[in-house]
Each structure stands twice: as C-alpha cells, then as structure tokens.
Amino acid sequence: MDEDTPDMFAIRPDRKGVKTVAVLLIFFSIFLAFVAKADLDLAGTDEVSDAYMEKILETPNQQGDNVSFEEYQSYHKEINDNNGYLIRGVSLAIGSAAGIIGGALIYRMKPLGSKLALSGAVISFVGGIIGNMIFYDAAQLHLRGTIQDNAEYFGYACGVCTFFVATLALLPLINARAKLAFIEANSVQLVHEESE
Numbered sequence: 001m002d003e004d005t006p007d008m009f010a011i012r013p014d015r016k017g018v019k020t021v022a023v024l025l026i027f028f029s030i031f032l033a034f035v036a037k038a039d040l041d042l043a044g045t046d047e048v049s050d051a052y053m054e055k056i057l058e059t060p061n062q063q064g065d066n067v068s069f070e071e072y073q074s075y076h077k078e079i080n081d082n083n084g085y086l087i088r089g090v091s092l093a094i095g096s097a098a099g100i101i102g103g104a105l106i107y108r109m110k111p112l113g114s115k116l117a118l119s120g121a122v123i124s125f126v127g128g129i130i131g132n133m134i135f136y137d138a139a140q141l142h143l144r145g146t147i148q149d150n151a152e153y154f155g156y157a158c159g160v161c162t163f164f165v166a167t168l169a170l171l172p173l174i175n176a177r178a179k180l181a182f183i184e185a186n187s188v189q190l191v192h193e194e195s196e
Helices: 015-043 050-062 069-081 084-107 112-142 146-174 176-186
Strands: none
Touching: 015 069, 015 084, 015 112, 015 146, 015 176, 050 069, 050 146, 069 084, 069 112, 084 112, 084 146, 112 146, 146 176
16 A cells, blocks of 8 residues: 555544534533523422413313312422422533533533533433432322323433433543544644744
C-alpha cells in the first residue's frame, strides 16, 4: 500500500455528531424544565383547584374509576406532606439547568459540558426515583384504577427520560470521533513567522 494513500479506516473527528447531541440534550432538558415547573408550582399549593381536578379526573372517571375530588385532594396533600413535588421538582430543575448549560458548552465544543450535563442527569434520575416513590405510595393510599396506574407509569417515563438525557451527555465522552473533535477544536496551534 502506498504511503501517500489516505487510510480509509482512520477515525476522523465528528463535529456534526457532537453538535447534534448538544441540540438533543438541550431539547430534552427543556422538556424536563416544564415537568420541574409543574411540580414546583404544585409544591406551593395546599389544595389543587376544582378545574384542575376536573381536567385530571375526567377521563379516568369516564372509564369507571369514580375517584372523588376529596380523594384526589388527599393524594395531593399526601405528596406535599412528604415533599414529593419538591424533591422531584428541584432535582429535575437542577438536571434541566445542567443539561441546558452543558448542551450549550458541548455545542461550543467544550467537553466540560458533557460532564456537567451528566452530573445533572444523575441528580435528576436519583431525585426522580425518590420523588416518584412518594407519588406511587400516595396513589396506592388514595387513588384507584387507571389514575393510580398513571402515577406509576409517569414515574417510569420520568426515569427513562432522565436516563436518556444521561446517555446523551455521556456519548461525547466515550465516542472516539467526538473526543477527536473536542481535541481538534480546543487545540492551540502556534504560528511561527520567520523574521526577515
């Protein structure tokens, strides 16, 4: 094989892939921010409004669950008394902020962004599990039927979403082409000018 022929199997830097990961990370972190905001809003309320409960309970009650407003109010109070909204909301807010800032840093080809987003996703994952256990226990005590199942399924969905954010944040740290892109983007090139 000729020495001048480029190696077709050589690993090359992949800036485009890194930037795609950064955009996806920011997108999913914004989604987590909306969930965090909803939880933090509910953490500050002693009682949820009738309009809110009507919207939440309409479909399950049409399917025969017959969950009363008082039962849902007890469910909400149980979660608040055990700080379920607060734990999940704060952990998701931290993870969301870390994901957005980390995603922006990754987009600017800074490997610190991956580490920041990964640590935020781990905090969200752990806080989400603890918070969702409180939601699940409260649902077992005060709800029944599909709305009780929804509390469990939402916990699984939250866990999957935070795990996905963590894997997105980890990807640029373990991918060889991404590592090369980071090295290439952050390397300092010295320019030597010859004096006359």
